[in-house]
Structures are given as structure tokens and as C-alpha cells.
Amino acid sequence: MNNLHLLQLAAVAYSLAVTGYLLQLVLKKPWLKKLAFGCIAGGFLLQTACLAWRWQLAGFLPVTNLFSTLFFFSWALAACYLYFEIRYRIAASGLFVMFLNLLLLASALRRDASLPMLIPSLDTPFFSLHIVFSFLGYAFFAMAFSLGALYLLQRYLPNQQLPTLATLRKLNEEAIFLGFALFTLCLVVGGIWAYWAWGYYFSWNIKGIWSFLVWLFYAGMCHAKFIRRWQGTGYALLSIAGFGVVLFTYLGIGLLLESNHPLE
């Protein structure tokens, strides 16, 4: 057995969970919900074990190539989902996050999973923390996207199975705030690391600019919720747009443009 088998098992568990939640929406059997939750918790434990194993093999938190970041993003999404599920019993409301998780895992599992050599300048806890905070932040923004989309669904196609509009709004605001807090820590730690490695704390490469934009956008959202007219639908739309900015920063720049960020 190697560490990838754990990851494959986790992917199976997550797929079962998604199927369980979808069936539950149709069959309305409470045990299906419990089973699905069990599968996600089990999958998360397997993925965490895989992460710990790869960390131990590499001697550093392996987050330096596309396979590892897809893997880590997926792990962060599962963690974020579990947070909301355990705290608020959101069940199928977080389905998008789990779909995205499966998508990332499917993409990761097709890639070269060998552990890359660590570039010396990345060999610092600041770098590891930078990545951990960034993907945890992204995961909460993905959750906000999911909750925002459901808000619009509930508003225009009301459904008894979904949480109320007030709950969706409350959770969406929480996801944005937690994501913003984590992303702030990501930028602070990244700035310290960059200063120590290159002698400046902000880099004008396109990834640097867009990371700042992600932060500024969600800082704006932390305030938009105080303005009555922007609460609810406006906020849900902004959550969706914000995640577009996140996806472009994480994947779009690497795929469409050239950047000299150390991870591109």
C-alpha cells in the first residue's frame, strides 16, 4: 500500500458521500444524511493520513507543485465543509464544495504525484503557513460561493429542503469573514517570507497583484454586509463573483498568463 491508495480511498468515500446527499434530497431518509456525513469524515481522515504520510516522506509540507496544491485545496475544502456541517448541520447545502473537492481530486489523481525537490527558498515554515492559510481561505470562499448560489436558488425557486434565506445569509457572511481572516494571515506571512527571501514584501508579479485583489475584494465584502441594500441577493452575487476572482488567481493565471511567482 502506498500513500496514493489512501487518497484514492478518500476519493471513493467523498463520491459515496455526494451520492448519499443527492439520494437523500430525493428519498428524504435521515440515515442517508448520516451515512454521507460519515463518508466525508472518513474520507477526510484518510486524506489527512495521506497528507501526513507525504509530509513525513518529503520532510516538508508538500505543496510545491500542481498535484500537491490540488490535493491540499481539496483537503481544505473537506475541512471547511466539516466545520459547517458539524456546527450548523448544513448537509446538502455544502454539496457544491464537495463537488469541487471531487473535481480537484479527480484532476490531481491524473497527475504525477512524485514528491518534488524543494527549492531552497521555499524551505521555511513561513512558506508552509502561507500556503496553508491561502488554501483554507480559498476553501471558505468556495463555501461562500456555494451558499450564495443556494441563496439565489432559495430566493427564486423556493425549496423546503434548503435552509432558510436568513440562515443562508448568516452562513455566507461567516464564510466570507473566516475566509478573509485566513487570507489576511496568508498575505502577512507571505510578505514576511518574501522579504526574507528576496528583500521586498510585495511583488508586482501578476499572481501577487491578484492575491492582493482577492484580499481587497473580500475586505470590501466584509463591509458590504453592513449596507442594507447589499444584503441578501447582492451579497450572494458578490460571493459568486468573488470566487471567480479566486479561481482566476489560483488556476487562471497559471493556465492563461505567465507569472514569475515562485509557484507558477
Added chain:
Amino acid sequence: MLNRIWNFCCSLKLAIYLASATTLLLMGGSLLVPANWRIFGGMDQLALGDWFSQVAVHAPQKTWWLYLAALTMLLFGINTLCCFLDWLGNIRSRWRKSGEYLLHLGVVLVLIAYAWGSAAGWRNNGLRCQIGGLTPLPDWPGHYLRVDSFKPLLSGNGPPRDMISQVSLLQGDEVVLRGTVQINQPLRHKGLVVTPVSFGQQPVGFKVLIQGSQPTELIPGRQIILTDGSRLDVLRFLPDARRQRNGEIFYRSDQLGNPAFELSYQSTNGQSWRGWYFVRERLPADLAAQGVKLRPLSPVLQNYSALTVNYDPGASLAAVGSGLMTIGVLLALFSFYRKRKTLDRPDIA
């Protein structure tokens, strides 16, 4: 009237508009970056103020968005500062929001620090410092960097695991700072930061046979007494030089290309000569006429350590600002649920 101006400066809606304007400007403008590498590629190599005055002014049609973004950020910074001051004025009733407002103050300090560093700082990217030699800091007259020793830690055929330079900073003849520079462990001193970039060998002169006898190294600063008692001084060496039509000599690169020496010759009978000797060409006729014979053998290479030397007077302020941001965001995180429960938040129409 004053009240209305102050309320406008503290307006949350204004903050959202300014943040949105900055976001849109940077979003659109940043898409020009990859296609215009000549303009934007050097932004990290210069302090932002220098980049604006040396590069951006020459390409206004590609860089205007950065001027505007700088303006909206400035206004946003003032707006955030006003919000903070407004809170400070009412701290007795609003102390529970300390987290948020420490975060706001932190943002303001980082913005001020960045503007300060951009205006008064400078950057020298990858300065090649010969081991043991003095390297003048171009933006800091009278100051030199000396790499006293250098040791690379190599790892098979991958990039070096570390590049360790023992460095001294000199003001004139006096050493003002001494320390080690390693990957992720820069040398820092009052806003100055020295980080390693690379290392290698560069040509600093040539080994030659003089008058057919012993091989001698021609290196700037050397003085050679020839067999007949005449004197040859090596003034300068350019690894790759170019002669203009008007006879002027130009430096082309640090790589060995068309190497040239500036020499000065003093014969025993008082005759003197000063001029350039291109190693790939014949010896200048005036020197040859004096009976001087030089046969180049091989270049003299010397190890160098390339270091980035940046000065950012705002760096400490930025550190304080980011410290406040961290504390602020953690406090805001911990008070978030209590505030939500008690509906303790602004409600703006």
C-alpha cells in the same frame, strides 16, 4: 459643514467605492503585465518610485492605470485612517471593536510604509561582489559591500542548497556592519536588507607572458616592472569592451567577449604612454615600439557572490503594521460570534 466633510471621510460606502475602483483598475491593468514584460518585468528590481520615474513615464499609455490605482489607494488609505480616528474618538463605547480597528490601523501603517519605501528606498538586484573586493553601493555614496568569504552548499545537480556569504558593510574605511547572508536569512540593518541571489566566476584580468618570460597576471591595480626597468600599470579591465568610431571605449557586459585593458607605460628615459590594449588585437603600436611584448595566455577568473541589496526605510513600519493586522484579525475572529449573537454591527441604509 466640517461635520459633513468628516462624515464623508469616514463613510463606509466611500470605502467600498474606492476599494471597488482600485480592484477594477488593477484587474484590468494587470492583464497588460504579461504582454508588456519590457515595461513591467523590472518592477520588482526597482523601488516603485524609481520605476515610475525611470520606466512608467516613458510608457504612459500602458501604465496610466497604475497612477490611478495609486491615487485610489491613497484615498482609500485616508478613508481607513479617518475610520480608525473616528473609532478612537469613541473608544469608550466601542472598545469591543478593538480587533477590527487594530486591523484598520495596521492596514494604514502598511500603506504608509509602502509609500515611504517606494519614495525613499532603492534596490540593487543581484550585485556581483568579488570575494574580498569592495563593491560600491550605487545608490548610497561612500558605502561599500565586502564579501569576506563565500561558501555554496551544493546538492547534486539541483540548485544550490545554500549560498553563505560573510558580508561587511563599510562606510568609507570603517566597517559599520558585519554578518552572514544565507537563503531565507538576510542581513538586515536599519531598512537595509541583503539577500543571496547566485554565485559564479567572472573574468577580472588576463594571465600573460611578458617579454617571453614568467607568466604574470594583469589585474587592475597591478604594477609591473619590466626587465629594462620600465613600468607598466594596469588601470582598468573590461571583460567585454567596444570601441566607438570616435575612439571612446564602452563597457558591454560582464561576460568574456572582447576583453580590453587600460594600461599606462613609463619608460626609464621618461617617455610615457596611456591607452587601451584589446587582448584579441595586436599590442598598440606605441607600446610595441618601446619593445614591450605581451602574449595573452588565459583569463583570470575570480569568484563572486551576487547579492540583492535593498533599502526600504518603511520596512520596520510595515512590520509593525502587519503585526497589528495579525492581532486585529485574530481579535476580530474571536469576537465575531459574540457580535453576531448580540447583533452588534452597523446598519447602514
